[in-house]
Amino acid sequence: MEWLHDFINLIFPANCAACGNILMRNERIICSECIYHLPKTDFHLIHDNPVARIFWGRIMIEQATAYYFFNKGSRFRRLIHELKYQGRQDIGYELGRAFGHDLLNSGFRDIDMVIPIPLHRNKLRRRGYNQSESIAGGIAESMDKPVSTTSVIRVSQTGTQTRKSRYERWLNVKDVFRVTEPLLLAGKHILLVDDVLTTGATMEACAAVIQEVKGTKVSIAALAVA
Ligand SMILES: [Zn+2]
Structure with missing residues (x-):
């Protein structure tokens, strides 16, 4: 079937979602060069990393990490934009x-x-979609773990976070989430997934409601840290 793949690619070439160059046959969504240059943090290898420190003194979590640095103007920033606003769930x-x-x-x-x-x-x-759900789906597939998208819901809409102080943002999110299926979560170690971590207030609020369920532990993984 390789000839068919090549033929389709000849007519509809697939482009790298980060740099726009045409993808080679062995590449998917992002070209090898862009993957190589994406700004990985490797924080998951360090327990007391800068992302974990964001939550110190705020909430007890097992571990926290972010996969990439969200550098302004980088190819990675373009990927996040495509994921969040252009329907590119395949990137997540x-x-x-x-x-x-x-x-x-x-x-x-x-x-x-x-x-x-x-x-x-x-x-x-x-x-039309939750960008964090596609990231969580990819993580879960690689780790061979289940994903739940129904056991925690967001019950109130928060306004824009960008012009608020850290304390105002915290007030803004603290009653935002609700656990709907506590029996499903009881006794489990949950990995909470988000796209870009900034102040950590959203993660903190969501982790807090999960931890009200008996025996739960929470770890945190963001695709990027700003
Ligand atoms: Zn590329």
């Missing part, structure tokens, strides 16, 4: 798979279930 899934593969070789391998940070249903309806 592909990067999630790579992320999950790396997490397997770290202390994160002990998780039981992957949960993406939920969007409010109105926002989900507007955007």
Whole structure:
């Protein structure tokens, strides 16, 4: 079937989602050169890393990491934009798979279930998809763990976070999430997944409601840290 693949590619060449160059036959979604240059943090290999420190003194979590640095103007920033606003869930899934593969070789391998940070249903309806869900799906596939997208929901819509102080943002998110299936979560080690981590307030709020369920532990994985 290789001739067919080549033929289709000749007529509809697939382009790298990061740099726009035409992909080679062995490349998927992102070209090898871009993958090589994506700004990995390798924080999952260090327990007290800068992402874990964001949560110090705020909430007890097992482990926290982010896969990439969210550098302005980088190819990675373009990928995140395509993922969040252009419907490119395949990007989230592909990067999630790579992320999950790396997490397997770290202390994160002990998780039981992957949960993406939920969007409010109105926002989900507007955007059509939850970008964190595709990242979580890729992670879960590589780690061979289940994903739950229904056990935690977002019950209130938060306004824009960008012009608020850290404390205001925290107030803004602290009653945002609700656990709908506590029996499913009880006793489990949950890996919470988000796209870009900034202040950590959203993750903190979501982790807090999960930890109200008996015996749960929470670890945190963001695709990128700003
Ligand atoms: Zn590229």
